[in-house]
Amino acid sequence: xxxxxxxxxxxxxxxxxxxxxxxxxxxxxxxxxxxxxxxxxxxxxxxxxxxxxxxxxxxxxxxxxxxxxxxxxxxxxxxxxxxxxxxxxxxxxxxxxxxxxxxxxxxxxxxxxxxxxxxxxxxxxxxxxxxxxxxxxxxxxxxxxxxxxxxxxxxxxxxxxxxxxxxxxxxxxxxxxxxxxxxxxxxxxxxxxxxxxxxxxxxxxxxxxxxxxxxxxxxxxxxxxxxxxxxxxxxxxxxxxxxxxxxxxxxxxxxxxxxxxxxxxxxxxxxxxxxxxxxxxxxxxxxxxxxxxxxxxxxxxxxxxxxxxxxxxxxxxxxxxxxxxxxxxxxxxxxxxxxxxxxxxxxxxxxxxxxxxxxxxxxxxxxxxxxxxxxxxxxxxxxxxxxxxxxxxxxxxxxxxxxxxxxxxxxxxxxxxxxxxxxxxxxxxxxxxxxxxxxxxxxxxxxxxxxxxxxxxxxxxxxxxxxxxxxxxxxxxxxxxxxxxxxxxxxxxxxxxxxxxxxxxxxxxxxxxxxxxxxxxxxxxxxxxxxxxxxxxxxxxxxxxxxxxxxxxxxxxxxxxxxxxxxxxxxxxxxxxxxxx
Amino acid sequence: xxxxxxxxxxxxxxxxxxxxxxxxxxxxxxxxxxxxxxxxxxxxxxxxxxxxxxxxxxxxxxxxxxxxxxxxxxxxxxxxxxxxxxxxxxxxxxxxxxxxxxxxxxxxxxxxxxxxxxxxxxxxxxxxxxxxxxxxxxxxxxxxxxxxxxxxxxxxxxxxxxxxxxxxxx
Numbered sequence: 001x002x003x004x005x006x007x008x009x010x011x012x013x014x015x016x017x018x019x020x021x022x023x024x025x026x027x028x029x030x031x032x033x034x035x036x037x038x039x040x041x042x043x044x045x046x047x048x049x050x051x052x053x054x055x056x057x058x059x060x061x062x063x064x065x066x067x068x069x070x071x072x073x074x075x076x077x078x079x080x081x082x083x084x085x086x087x088x089x090x091x092x093x094x095x096x097x098x099x100x101x102x103x104x105x106x107x108x109x110x111x112x113x114x115x116x117x118x119x120x121x122x123x124x125x126x127x128x129x130x131x132x133x134x135x136x137x138x139x140x141x142x143x144x145x146x147x148x149x150x151x152x153x154x155x156x157x158x159x160x161x162x163x164x165x166x167x168x169x170x171x172x173x174x175x176x177x178x179x180x181x182x183x184x185x186x187x188x189x190x191x192x193x194x195x196x197x198x199x200x201x202x203x204x205x206x207x208x209x210x211x212x213x214x215x216x217x218x219x220x221x222x223x224x225x226x227x228x229x230x231x232x233x234x235x236x237x238x239x240x241x242x243x244x245x246x247x248x249x250x251x252x253x254x255x256x257x258x259x260x261x262x263x264x265x266x267x268x269x270x271x272x273x274x275x276x277x278x279x280x281x282x283x284x285x286x287x288x289x290x291x292x293x294x295x296x297x298x299x300x301x302x303x304x305x306x307x308x309x310x311x312x313x314x315x316x317x318x319x320x321x322x323x324x325x326x327x328x329x330x331x332x333x334x335x336x337x338x339x340x341x342x343x344x345x346x347x348x349x350x351x352x353x354x355x356x357x358x359x360x361x362x363x364x365x366x367x368x369x370x371x372x373x374x375x376x377x378x379x380x381x382x383x384x385x386x387x388x389x390x391x392x393x394x395x396x397x398x399x400x401x402x403x404x405x406x407x408x409x410x411x412x413x414x415x416x417x418x419x420x421x422x423x424x425x426x427x428x429x430x431x432x433x434x435x436x437x438x439x440x441x442x443x444x445x446x447x448x449x450x451x452x453x454x455x456x457x458x459x460x461x462x463x464x465x466x467x468x469x470x471x472x473x474x475x476x477x478x479x480x481x482x483x484x485x486x487x488x489x490x491x492x493x494x495x496x497x498x499x500x501x502x503x504x505x506x507x508x509x510x511x512x513x514x515x516x517x518x519x520x521x522x523x524x525x526x527x528x529x530x531x532x533x534x535x536x537x538x539x540x541x542x543x544x545x546x547x548x549x550x551x552x553x554x555x556x557x558x559x560x561x562x563x564x565x566x567x568x569x570x571x572x573x574x575x576x577x578x579x580x581x
Numbered sequence: 582x583x584x585x586x587x588x589x590x591x592x593x594x595x596x597x598x599x600x601x602x603x604x605x606x607x608x609x610x611x612x613x614x615x616x617x618x619x620x621x622x623x624x625x626x627x628x629x630x631x632x633x634x635x636x637x638x639x640x641x642x643x644x645x646x647x648x649x650x651x652x653x654x655x656x657x658x659x660x661x662x663x664x665x666x667x668x669x670x671x672x673x674x675x676x677x678x679x680x681x682x683x684x685x686x687x688x689x690x691x692x693x694x695x696x697x698x699x700x701x702x703x704x705x706x707x708x709x710x711x712x713x714x715x716x717x718x719x720x721x722x723x724x725x726x727x728x729x730x731x732x733x734x735x736x737x738x739x740x741x742x743x744x745x746x747x748x749x750x751x
Binding site: 159210211241252262340 | 616626656666694696
């Protein structure tokens with residue numbers, strides 16, 4: 001992959017573009033007045049921010065899209081500033097996160113919206129915006145004018161109010177009396193044309209929908225005539241819980257986002273908070289995090305491939321892969337006592353050092369896993385039934401994948417070699433020798449191949465890191481961030497006071513906001529963190545990779561066969577915990 | 582049966598032998614919604630092997646299952662679905678609540694999480710943990726087996742009515 005200089009800020013050229021009114025599209029070339037008042041900022045953490053009027057949002061985004069400057073819309077969310085109204089006129093911020101797959105530049109766009117006001121939807125410009133805007137409506141009650149289907153998405157349909165508003169109590173529950181009947185999106189172009197369509201409900205409790213996904217379809221024989229999905233069956237209010245807990249107590253909640261690879265979520269969250277605090281963790285902690293993350297990536301792919309194969313009738317692969325998954329669990333148990341949800345990272349480093357000989361155990365296990373992956377390869381890759389069920393199924397082009405906001409193995413299977421470990425390296429990934437596997441067609445088979453190849457690359461990474469494990473401390477020793485050692489707490493009054501102060505008051509990052517992303521097993525896992533200087537996050541928004549991927553699902557399966565729905569669903573690696581949060 | 586009674590000497594009561602059969606042939610419906618669902622996969626998997634306890638035949642149809650194994654958070658949105666599934670199961674039916682979320686809402690004391698599935702369905706065994714280790718789940722299954730073998734009275738299940746806030750699904 002070519003390397004691109006990511007250090008140069010896109011801000012300067014961006015400013016020039018807007019100031020001179022130069023644009024690749026004529027309608028916006030006339031004057032910068034078309035964009036209203038624009039304000040370019042760079043935050044203390046180095047994020048580029050553009051503040052715009054809400055009415056000029058479509059024009060600005062059209063410019064970004066047409067100029068090819070930002071091809072990805074990573075996230076749309078909102079912030080309720082009810083408790084921070086000083087110096088503001090309007091209550092809400094609608095926040096957009098843009099990303100470029102060419103220059104790896106990021107830009108945050110903010111628009112202020114008042115109570116009861118509407119902001120133009122950008123879903124006609126960026127397809128990925130659809131669900132993200134629906135979510136902002138659901139959580140904050142912000143109206144997006146021109147949105148094709150502005151309905152609730154995460155909370156149940158009988159819910160009253162908007163839970164992420166600051167004046168909604170975190171524990172105010174509202175019972176739901178019944179499940180929603182089958183429903184489809186209003187589509188004026190849809191005609192049944194005399195076909196006898198059979199409505200079919202798949203899920204949420206169905207063996208192939210992994211417990212919490214609901215797919216609604218109308219089938220013409222074996223063909224899907226139209227489809228829709230419903231989510232929110234596992235909406236556990238992660239973001240509200242984060243707002244009501246001190247920073248370190250949010251870590252166990254992040255475990256339960258993508259519970260197939262829990263440590264990666266810990267790492268993503270801690271990395272975001274550490275950047276906000278402006279601290280760098282010691283080399284040993286970085287290396288430990290890489291080992292944990294790559295082990296997690298492997299077991300996440302195990303579950304994905306195993307479950308996908310089970311759904312298509314191949315139980316052997318599942319039993320085979322879970323044998324190796326148990327080995328990784330044993331490693332985690334040895335490291336910290338927990339198996340699935342380890343919560344091993346702390347802000348500032350790790351919770352504790354690895355026990356003696358742990359890294360040798362890891363190397364030993366990696367050898368076994370490597371054999372297991374080879375056997376999996378032999379079991380499935382050349383298997384005629386597996387090939388026929390997966391090849392040519394769920395194809396997606398690179399352009400479509402980008403338009404939907406795909407990241408991770410699903411995007412790479414479509415032929416885009418984007419991986420944040422290479423694009424925006426962290427923890428020294430840039431010094432490691434590994435490849436980014438890329439597919440060609442983006443079908444289910446390619447996704448499988450990419451995952452298998454990624455497991456091999458992860459094994460390579462673990463081997464390199466474990467053999468060169470840096471010595472030194474496993475955490476920073478900043479008294480305002482990290483709890484002192486227990487011997488200090490019980491041994492001297494300074495340590496005891498330090499411990500009490502941190503437990504009672506929590507660590508307090510400076511006022512500010514930032515977006516930080518890591519390459520999780522499913523793709524880009526982003527955390528948008530707003531701090532008001534108190535001991536709790538003012539707002540924490542997760543950008544879950546599978547949310548954007550699942551958004552394309554009804555489009556992907558329409559016109560295909562019913563049996564392929566299962567194959568595609570399994571290959572997308574949807575984890576309800578992060579999908580619904 | 583009369584014929585058999587003439588030719589064999591029974592050393593047990595009939596309901597004991599039925600209970601013995603029932604406890605060793607549980608057919609679980611794995612209602613795995615979240616993290617616990619992944620640990621439940623481990624319980625079913627090669628190392629812990631739930632099959633050793635005769636609970637091998639995992640069924641996703643409530644008509645074919647007698648043990649509802651709720652593994653994972655049940656949200657307000659999911660509650661009517663859970664009740665519907667429980668109602669469809671044939672008697673005698675048992676419920677194991679696996680993990681903190683299913684048992685009490687866990688650390689999700691929040692607006693969209695049901696604070697324990699016993700608010701909507703009767704539970705026989707609660708397995709603590711977040712998520713519980715597979716050993717704990719096996720212990721839960723063994724506890725249930727003991728309850729079945731010993732004919733433990735289950736007043737909570739006998740007197741169960743659908744909660745008033747959940748409509749019947751038509």
